[in-house]
Amino acid sequence: MRNIKRYLTSLLGVILIFSMTGCSSIAENATKTVTLSKVSSKQNIYKKELQPIKNITLVNNKRAVNGNLKVSYIDVGQADSILIEQGTSSMLIDAGNNEDSDTVYNYIAGQGITKLNYIVGTHPHEDHIGGLDYVINSFKVGEIYMPRVTSNTKTFLDVMSAIKAKGMKITVPTVGETFKVGNATATILAPNSSNYEDLNNFSIVIRLTFGNNSFMFDGDAEDISENEILSKGLNISADVLKVGHHGSSSSTTQAFLDKVNPKYTVISVGQDNSYGHPHKSTMDKLKAKGIKVYRTDESGTIVATSDGKNITFNTKPDSYAFLGRGPSASSKSFLSSGSSTAKTVATLVPKSSNNSKIVYYTPTGKSYHYDKNCRALSRSKKILSGTLGEALSSSHNDPCNICAGGN
Ligand SMILES: [Zn+2]
Numbered sequence: 065m066r067n068i069k070r071y072l073t074s075l076l077g078v079i080l081i082f083s084m085t086g087c088s089s090i091a092e093n094a095t096k097t098v099t100l101s102k103v104s105s106k107q108n109i110y111k112k113e114l115q116p117i118k119n120i121t122l123v124n125n126k127r128a129v130n131g132n133l134k135v136s137y138i139d140v141g142q143a144d145s146i147l148i149e150q151g152t153s154s155m156l157i158d159a160g161n162n163e164d165s166d167t168v169y170n171y172i173a174g175q176g177i178t179k180l181n182y183i184v185g186t187h188p189h190e191d192h193i194g195g196l197d198y199v200i201n202s203f204k205v206g207e208i209y210m211p212r213v214t215s216n217t218k219t220f221l222d223v224m225s226a227i228k229a230k231g232m233k234i235t236v237p238t239v240g241e242t243f244k245v246g247n248a249t250a251t252i253l254a255p256n257s258s259n260y261e262d263l264n265n266f267s268i269v270i271r272l273t274f275g276n277n278s279f280m281f282d283g284d285a286e287d288i289s290e291n292e293i294l295s296k297g298l299n300i301s302a303d304v305l306k307v308g309h310h311g312s313s314s315s316t317t318q319a320f321l322d323k324v325n326p327k328y329t330v331i332s333v334g335q336d337n338s339y340g341h342p343h344k345s346t347m348d349k350l351k352a353k354g355i356k357v358y359r360t361d362e363s364g365t366i367v368a369t370s371d372g373k374n375i376t377f378n379t380k381p382d383s384y385a386f387l388g389r390g391p392s393a394s395s396k397s398f399l400s401s402g403s404s405t406a407k408t409v410a411t412l413v414p415k416s417s418n419n420s421k422i423v424y425y426t427p428t429g430k431s432y433h434y435d436k437n438c439r440a441l442s443r444s445k446k447i448l449s450g451t452l453g454e455a456l457s458s459s460h461n462d463p464c465n466i467c468a469g470g471n
């Protein structure tokens with residue numbers, strides 16, 4: 065399949081080059097620009113406008129009357145990929161990094177699956193949609209759910225090409241919308257806004273219920289999205305919570321955790337990752353409530369099985385160990401729940417970084433940017449600058465996804 069993908073990519077490149085008169089060099093740039101302008105015109109990549117739809121009943125769920133719900137948090141290192149199976153129906157939430165394509169494919173195929181009823185690309189970061197094009201090319205696919213946001217990365221454009229090549233379009237889900245995965249019911253909880261500074265907050269958040277059991281899948285949704293979900297007042301209780309953003313301190317506010325009130329959490333995270341995930345504050349919150357933690361960096365692929373009453377795991381609970389401390393507590397003060405007043409300073413510095421490098425940020429923005437002309441800053445009236453070291457120890461300590469290698 066990789067060969068086919070490579071072939072298609074080069075074929076596309078050749079066609080684009082031939083279609084541009086007088087262009088014999090910078091082929092890669094040309095390809096990117098042309099494809100991007102197609103994507104950013106947006107008019108035809110989405111299946112429908114934002115509008116509530118009725119419950120979808122799958123045609124092929126005849127055998128799904130009884131049986132278990134199986135949720136596999138596939139070990140894709142510092143990334144997410146979750147396979148949900150009920151009866152003869154299935155849903156894949158994210159597909160790891162590009163390099164995880166084989167792992168994800170092999171796991172799905174290993175379950176005897178030939179058709180994925182639903183594919184969800186929570187948000188356009190590589191560690192979530194990297195392997196999606198390969199998955200889309202490899203299986204029959206029912207619906208593809210993605211948020212209404214584009215990216216100019218090759219990874220994102222590869223996914224768009226795969227969707228187009230399959231003659232499919234993206235479905236943008238609406239908050240409150242429900243659909244069936246076999247006998248399990250999925251409800252969309254986020255995103256609740258159409259504009260965020262950070263791509264993570266575009267994450268599609270799903271609550272899945274099966275009998276008396278419930279699961280929550282948070283993608284990389286951060287505090288902003290969690291607060292929006294809380295303000296909606298929907299039922300967000302869950303037995304199992306896939307912790308947002310790989311256990312980063314940017315997610316899992318105390319208020320959100322209290323409301324979801326999970327018995328178990330799963331953290332999809334890579335060993336010794338450069339982000340310092342999971343962060344101490346998140347692990348402290350889970351530990352304080354005695355919530356069991358299952359993590360892919362310690363146990364590999366985590367499989368949770370529900371019979372509608374009880375949930376069992378394929379492995380024993382893991383540790384509350386953390387890798388980094390994350391952003392300072394002061395930047396999170398508006399979320400303070402009175403737990404700790406100690407100010408922690410970010411100890412996580414990207415490996416290749418130079419602390420005296422000049423970076424840019426807005427007065428209220430959490431992200432720092434390497435590029436003063438970064439797209440994410442284009443609507444900001446006031447842009448401040450400082451050294452990377454200063455930014456990392458301030459509230460502007462989150463690397464921009466577009467220009468500073470954020471995630
Ligand atoms: Zn991520």
Ligand SMILES: [Zn+2]
Binds near residue numbers: 187264284
């Ligand atoms: Zn992300």
